[in-house]
Amino acid sequence: MSTKIKNWFKYYKKDQKVLKENSKLKSKSDSIESKKIVLLGNPNVGKSMLFNQLTGSYVTVSNYPGTTVTVDRGKFNIGAEKFEIIDSPGMYSLSSITEEERISKLMLLEEDTDILIHVVDAKNLERMLPLTLQLIEANLPIILVLNMMDEAKKVGTKINYSKLEKQLGIPVVPTTAATGQGLDLLREIIGNYHKKDKIFSVEYNEVIEGAVDKISGLIQSKYPISKRALSLLLLQEDGDVKKLIKENDGSNYEKIMLVVKETTSQFRQPLNYLFRLRLQKNATELVSSTLKTEKTDKLSWGEKVSRLMINPVTGIPILLVIMYFGLYQFVGVFGAGDLVDLVESTIFGEWINPIVTDFVVNNIPFVALQELLVGEYGIWTLGVTYATAIILPIVGTFFLIFSIMEDSGYLPRLAMLINRVFNLIGLSGRAVIPMVLGLGCGSMATMVTRTLETPRERTIATILLALTIPCAAQLGVIFAVLAGHPSALWLWVVIMLLLYVIIGLTASKLMPGENPTFYMEIPPLRLPRPTQVLKKTYTRLIWYFKEIVPLFILISIILWALSLTGILNMMIALITPVITAIGLPIETAETFILGFFRRDYGAAGLYDIQSTLTGVQLLVSAVVLTLFMPCVAQFMVMTKERGWKISLLIAGFVVTFAFTIGFVLNWVLTTLGVVL
Amino acid sequence: MKCALCGYDFDETKRLEICQGCLGSGCKKIRCPNCGYETLPDPEIGSKIMKFLKKLKKEA
Numbered sequence: 001m002s003t004k005i006k007n008w009f010k011y012y013k014k015d016q017k018v019l020k021e022n023s024k025l026k027s028k029s030d031s032i033e034s035k036k037i038v039l040l041g042n043p044n045v046g047k048s049m050l051f052n053q054l055t056g057s058y059v060t061v062s063n064y065p066g067t068t069v070t071v072d073r074g075k076f077n078i079g080a081e082k083f084e085i086i087d088s089p090g091m092y093s094l095s096s097i098t099e100e101e102r103i104s105k106l107m108l109l110e111e112d113t114d115i116l117i118h119v120v121d122a123k124n125l126e127r128m129l130p131l132t133l134q135l136i137e138a139n140l141p142i143i144l145v146l147n148m149m150d151e152a153k154k155v156g157t158k159i160n161y162s163k164l165e166k167q168l169g170i171p172v173v174p175t176t177a178a179t180g181q182g183l184d185l186l187r188e189i190i191g192n193y194h195k196k197d198k199i200f201s202v203e204y205n206e207v208i209e210g211a212v213d214k215i216s217g218l219i220q221s222k223y224p225i226s227k228r229a230l231s232l233l234l235l236q237e238d239g240d241v242k243k244l245i246k247e248n249d250g251s252n253y254e255k256i257m258l259v260v261k262e263t264t265s266q267f268r269q270p271l272n273y274l275f276r277l278r279l280q281k282n283a284t285e286l287v288s289s290t291l292k293t294e295k296t297d298k299l300s301w302g303e304k305v306s307r308l309m310i311n312p313v314t315g316i317p318i319l320l321v322i323m324y325f326g327l328y329q330f331v332g333v334f335g336a337g338d339l340v341d342l343v344e345s346t347i348f349g350e351w352i353n354p355i356v357t358d359f360v361v362n363n364i365p366f367v368a369l370q371e372l373l374v375g376e377y378g379i380w381t382l383g384v385t386y387a388t389a390i391i392l393p394i395v396g397t398f399f400l401i402f403s404i405m406e407d408s409g410y411l412p413r414l415a416m417l418i419n420r421v422f423n424l425i426g427l428s429g430r431a432v433i434p435m436v437l438g439l440g441c442g443s444m445a446t447m448v449t450r451t452l453e454t455p456r457e458r459t460i461a462t463i464l465l466a467l468t469i470p471c472a473a474q475l476g477v478i479f480a481v482l483a484g485h486p487s488a489l490w491l492w493v494v495i496m497l498l499l500y501v502i503i504g505l506t507a508s509k510l511m512p513g514e515n516p517t518f519y520m521e522i523p524p525l526r527l528p529r530p531t532q533v534l535k536k537t538y539t540r541l542i543w544y545f546k547e548i549v550p551l552f553i554l555i556s557i558i559l560w561a562l563s564l565t566g567i568l569n570m571m572i573a574l575i576t577p578v579i580t581a582i583g584l585p586i587e588t589a590e591t592f593i594l595g596f597f598r599r600d601y602g603a604a605g606l607y608d609i610q611s612t613l614t615g616v617q618l619l620v621s622a623v624v625l626t627l628f629m630p631c632v633a634q635f636m637v638m639t640k641e642r643g644w645k646i647s648l649l650i651a652g653f654v655v656t657f658a659f660t661i662g663f664v665l666n667w668v669l670t671t672l673g674v675v676l
Numbered sequence: 677m678k679c680a681l682c683g684y685d686f687d688e689t690k691r692l693e694i695c696q697g698c699l700g701s702g703c704k705k706i707r708c709p710n711c712g713y714e715t716l717p718d719p720e721i722g723s724k725i726m727k728f729l730k731k732l733k734k735e736a
Contacts, residue, residue, distance in 0.1 A: 043682075406680045406681075407680070409680075411680065411681050412681055412682060415681070433681065433682070433711045433712065433713070434712070436681065436713075437681075437711075437712055437713060437714070440714060441714070444705075444707070444712060444714060445712075447712070448711070448712035523678070523680075523682075536716075539716045539717075540716060543705075543716050
């Protein structure tokens with residue numbers, strides 16, 4: 001019998017034993033009321049592993065009341081004492097942003113908890129302690145679990161647990177949930193838990209402390225968390241706490257909100273930002289006196305490369321190398337050059353399309369129907385040919401590179417690298433996520449902007465997404481179109497980056513606010529696995545193809561109908577003055593109309609007529625098409641997320657801005673006599 | 677599953693809601709509840725091919 005099977009039997013028997021024991025204990029102790037434990041902490045700190053270690057296999061999964069967020073509940077015993085344990089969704093702060101965080105906060109606000117276990121990643125103690133301090137402020141019965149101690153030791157981190165425990169005034173337990181190390185001590189502390197009298201206190205300035213005293217005095221009802229924590233959350237205008245106070249302390253609610261209003265008006269910056277700074281300062285002081293990191297020479301190759309990728313001095317050159325070989329050489333030269341040439345010119349141009357056209361012309365007597373199938377905007381000659389012969393090879397090569405970047409763990413490092421630029425333009429690093437998502441699909445990315453903390457950030461991110469972030473397919477085709485003119489390609493990159501910074505800076509000046517901090521877990525860097533990369537590429541390609549073919553066919557039908565009724569010519573005539581003003585031939589007008597329906601369709605149209613355009617015209621078209629109106633799908637999501645008024649304003653601004661930039665760019669390049 | 681962007685471990689059934697931007701909105705992409713990054717489920721044809729290849733490998 002192999003070792004794997006032996007181990008499986010060992011664990012199976014152990015699981016069965018735990019199940020039996022749990023079952024016996026359950027029946028014995030049903031009459032005894034169990035104590036409630038809540039596991040809480042950031043995502044990816046090993047909460048679920050700790051939960052499984054404590055409960056064995058006895059778990060029930062249910063939706064948190066009134067929400068779609070599921071919560072795991074389990075039971076276990078320590079001696080004769082019975083415990084119910086809840087694994088809460090990951091949270092970074094009590095001032096919740098996401099729905100998951102909100103559910104964890106509601107658990108604390110609405111349910112009485114006997115013990116709260118705050119699980120942190122020992123490697124990132126400084127970043128995670130602010131939440132511990134917030135929980136201490138809430139006067140909750142906390143045990144701080146420093147998990148992943150094995151990984152912390154590997155990176156040379158040494159923590160003085162007893163000193164930290166003394167300073168915080170709560171039990172601190174080092175564990176490695178993956179191996180079960182430290183769990184006996186945790187069980188012992190849970191079994192003998194008693195709250196200490198002297199606990200750490202975060203102190204704010206006089207104005208805040210005065211407001212906290214006033215609000216605390218006005219809160220009359222009893223709540224599971226302290227009046228101080230409720231007051232601090234009210235000062236941050238937390239919607240859930242406001243609702244709770246209104247329901248239970250309705251008579252004093254107006255007075256409380258008046259104190260909140262008077263206090264917030266005395267500060268230029270939002271209080272949640274100032275509170276976060278205060279908590280972080282305390283956390284940094286605590287860590288500096290209790291944690292030491294020895295410089296270790298045992299950095300793995302992955303960690304070394306990872307650091308190089310995040311550091312701007314080395315990270316930017318690495319990014320440029322990836323762009324040159326991955327995007328320019330592989331996607332642009334090979335995918336768009338060699339592959340498209342083979343598929344479009346030879347396979348479709350010489351073999352398939354002549355056969356299909358002959359068949360349609362010889363068998364279908366109606367000219368209008370012939371036009372619909374194989375005409376200028378025909379389903380086959382435009383829709384299917386664009387999707388298969390132009391988009392597919394380009395996007396296929398792009399997806400291969402993207403899958404390599406994803407599988408290696410480069411994407412989160414790219415996000416960390418971009419974070420610094422984002423802070424400069426007034427966006428939090430968290431906005432990196434919708435921007436990276438925008439490279440995939442702008443619609444989903446626009447939806448994800450809702451996770452940004454302030455309305456200002458959400459609006460700036462939506463503008464930047466609509467304006468300067470090309471989606472995967474569009475990016476691939478633009479690289480392909482400009483691949484034959486390298487100087488035009490690099491100019492396009494520079495112009496986009498420049499516009500990105502200018503628009504971000506302007507928007508942040510027009511809509512001032514705070515720059516929240518960036519939280520992101522960095523998974524380990526690894527060598528991409530060929531089978532995974534190929535599988536991901538194949539999956540993406542199939543999904544993309546399934547998505548675009550029906551759409552391209554539909555757009556072909558719409559264009560055919562518009563052409564048949566003469567509306568298309570009217571539309572082209574309408575935008576022709578603008579097109580000629582930016583120095584482009586009339587043929588490109590169709591490209592922009594296609595681009596409105598779908599960005600990649602417009603880019604494919606540009607690819608199709610690229611041989612008729614000069615380098616300058618190609619650059620101007622690529623810039624305007626990138627900046628131009630987001631596609632219909634993205635616009636619809638924008639209206640859902642930001643409302644019609646803001647979306648129409650953004651769309652109006654985007655179209656005007658795109659053509660203005662095109663005009664200026666063309667004028668500068670032609671005046672200077674630049675040849676690209 | 678583990679999100680390829682933020683590393684968040686999540687249950688596939690707890691995926692973020694779909695954006696409903698595209699026509700039909702029948703999209704089955706799995707979106708990380710922490711950051712929204714999209715992962716694609718294996719296409720059915722792909723799964724069948726993989727199963728067939730595994731079967732062939734076993735028989736060999």
